[in-house]
Amino acid sequence: MRGRLAGSILLGVPALFLAALFVLPLLSMVVLSFWRTENYHIIQDWNLGNYWTLATGGAYVTFLIRSLVMALIVSAVSILIAWPVSYAIILYGGRYRLLFTLAFAVPFLTGEVLRVIALQGLLGPLGLINGVLMAMGAAPLRFIMYTNVASAIGLVYLYLPIVVTVIYLSLLNFDPRLIDAAKIFGASPLRAFIEVTWPLNLFGTLIGFALCFIPCLSATLAPRFLGGPNGTLYGMAMAQQFGESGTWALGAAMGVVLFIVSVAVIVAIGTRIDLRRTGFTGLGRS
Amino acid sequence: MRRTLIRFIAKYSLLLTLAISYLFLYLPIVHIGLAAFSKNFNFPYPPRWTLDTFGRLFANSLYQNAFGNSLVLGIGAATLSTLLAAAATLGLIRNPGRRTRLYLALFVAPLFVAEVLIGISSLIFNGLFLEIQGNLVSAVLANAVHCFSYALLIIATQLYRYDWRLDDAAMVFGASPMRTFFEVTLPLIWPGLLGAFIVTFIMAFNNLEISFYLLGATPTLPSVAWGALRYGVKPELYALATAVNLVVVLGLMVMFVLMLTGKVTFGHRPERERAV
Numbered sequence: 197m198r199g200r201l202a203g204s205i206l207l208g209v210p211a212l213f214l215a216a217l218f219v220l221p222l223l224s225m226v227v228l229s230f231w232r233t234e235n236y237h238i239i240q241d242w243n244l245g246n247y248w249t250l251a252t253g254g255a256y257v258t259f260l261i262r263s264l265v266m267a268l269i270v271s272a273v274s275i276l277i278a279w280p281v282s283y284a285i286i287l288y289g290g291r292y293r294l295l296f297t298l299a300f301a302v303p304f305l306t307g308e309v310l311r312v313i314a315l316q317g318l319l320g321p322l323g324l325i326n327g328v329l330m331a332m333g334a335a336p337l338r339f340i341m342y343t344n345v346a347s348a349i350g351l352v353y354l355y356l357p358i359v360v361t362v363i364y365l366s367l368l369n370f371d372p373r374l375i376d377a378a379k380i381f382g383a384s385p386l387r388a389f390i391e392v393t394w395p396l397n398l399f400g401t402l403i404g405f406a407l408c409f410i411p412c413l414s415a416t417l418a419p420r421f422l423g424g425p426n427g428t429l430y431g432m433a434m435a436q437q438f439g440e441s442g443t444w445a446l447g448a449a450m451g452v453v454l455f456i457v458s459v460a461v462i463v464a465i466g467t468r469i470d471l472r473r474t475g476f477t478g479l480g481r482s
Numbered sequence: 483m484r485r486t487l488i489r490f491i492a493k494y495s496l497l498l499t500l501a502i503s504y505l506f507l508y509l510p511i512v513h514i515g516l517a518a519f520s521k522n523f524n525f526p527y528p529p530r531w532t533l534d535t536f537g538r539l540f541a542n543s544l545y546q547n548a549f550g551n552s553l554v555l556g557i558g559a560a561t562l563s564t565l566l567a568a569a570a571t572l573g574l575i576r577n578p579g580r581r582t583r584l585y586l587a588l589f590v591a592p593l594f595v596a597e598v599l600i601g602i603s604s605l606i607f608n609g610l611f612l613e614i615q616g617n618l619v620s621a622v623l624a625n626a627v628h629c630f631s632y633a634l635l636i637i638a639t640q641l642y643r644y645d646w647r648l649d650d651a652a653m654v655f656g657a658s659p660m661r662t663f664f665e666v667t668l669p670l671i672w673p674g675l676l677g678a679f680i681v682t683f684i685m686a687f688n689n690l691e692i693s694f695y696l697l698g699a700t701p702t703l704p705s706v707a708w709g710a711l712r713y714g715v716k717p718e719l720y721a722l723a724t725a726v727n728l729v730v731v732l733g734l735m736v737m738f739v740l741m742l743t744g745k746v747t748f749g750h751r752p753e754r755e756r757a758v
Binding site: 202203204205206207209210211213214215217218220221222224225228238277280281283284285287288294295296298299300301302303305306307308309310311312313314315316317318322323324327331353356357360365385406407410411413414416417421431434435438444447448451454455458459462 | 492493495496497499500503504506507508509510511513514517525566567569570572573574576577579585588589591592593594595596597598599600602603604605606607608610611623624626627630639659681684685687688689690691695704707708711719720722723726727730731734737738741
């Protein structure tokens with residue numbers, strides 16, 4: 197009885213904290229999205245005007261589609277890079293595996309602003325790549341200066357560490373004896389990968405996908421400083437509603453749209469996961 | 483023969499991908515690092531060394547002020563999120579029940595909500611519904627929401643392998659639950675808590691998108707850097723980024739040395755070590 201009470205306090209306090217500071221704000225964003233803003237004043241008059249603007253204003257639809265395409269491409273590319281990287285660390289890292297993975301986490305811990313600054317040092321007109329090209333007398337590469345390609349490279353740079361970490365953790369918890377078993381029964385390495393390694397690590401891969409997709413979808417910094425005039429993404433347009441234009445209600449509606457899209461993606465991913473197939477043994481061990 | 487060749491190619495293409503990824507990740511950081519220490523900061527090859535930019539950075543009172551605020555923000559959010567996450571993890575593992583899944587879903591939900599959405603929704607909630615002006619406290623709380631999930635995952639990986647029979651043993655010998663916690667559980671799980679604290683501190687310290695909306699006019703290092711970035715990159719920013727990078731690398735090196743000497747393991751499980 198006493199243990200149960202302690203348990204409900206242990207679980208209850210964080211749950212209350214999240215309810216008050218995470219769920220309530222999200223709900224208030226939903227409420228605000230049904231109001232409207234006029235001359236920087238919020239008028240409490242329930243209507244669907246904001247959503248109507250978002251659905252019919254061509255620019256917003258373009259921004260959303262562009263953000264979706266961008267986030268999809270960036271997450272797919274990140275996973276394509278992260279798989280061989282984590283696999284190489286697992287296979288050849290030996291006792292320094294953790295060091296290799298931490299080395300991937302260092303840039304992730306440096307903060308987005310400073311990493312965008314670093315990226316401008318690589319990609320910008322005066323950056324490393326174009327600097328070297330011009331020093332050698334070649335023409336600078338136009339496609340990495342303030343374009344959507346530059347934004348995409350930037351987003352991969354920003355979120356690759358998290359995808360690598362997630363896939364690495366997934367592979368670390370995967371029992372490699374299963375591959376040996378498959379090979380003993382005559383499977384080629386490729387077949388063993390497709391039929392054992394890949395499905396058993398699908399959970400980690402999809403989590404990595406989600407953790408890359410969601411911040412990319414609402415990215416504000418990278419498109420602003422790396423993308424060009426045609427590079428406005430949804431998150432960046434949303435941030436502007438709270439800054440320059442002062443139209444909070446419209447911004448809240450954009451936030452709700454982003455939130456709904458993120459939830460839809462997570463649900464779509466969630467339905468593809470069978471926890472038992474990933475070797476998940478349940479919570480707690482009692 | 484053909485088999486060995488394929489294996490050889492597979493091995494080296496994997497290692498090559500790894501090397502290229504590290505290069506991609508670190509090249510910009512090294513580039514701005516060189517630029518920060520160099521007089522010719524636009525294209526520092528070969529660098530002509532100087533420490534001027536660091537001098538200007540550390541003399542600038544705006545940056546000093548911002549550093550202080552970031553420090554408060556980082557420590558506050560990290561302490562809060564680590565404590566809450568430790569409680570949540572203990573609760574989840576020790577008292578599994580029907581509602582465990584529900585709690586777990588709530589606890590990891592902030593991972594799947596973009597930072598900018600947490601920032602904006604907290605701004606709306608605080609500014610519009612509670613009518614609180616932007617301040618450090620609300621920024622700490624909003625950052626703690628985001629950091630909480632990360633802290634939970636870090637502590638959970640450590641605690642998942644913890645042997646609860648040790649606690650039971652202590653209680654059999656008459657220790658109160660409180661005493662058991664402080665004399666048995668805490669000494670064994672503190673590395674996980676420390677790891678969570680360090681990571682969440684660094685995250686909150688560097689956070690722009692949540693803090694920006696909740697701080698009002700209070701400057702933090704990321705927001706000052708963001709402002710400077712808008713008006714063209716200055717050498718001070720290179721120096722700032724380099725300084726933060728150096729501190730992060732130093733912190734992780736300390737963690738690594740502690741691990742190498744066997745003081746802490748951070749959830750590392752040697753029994754699973756095995757050449758594939």
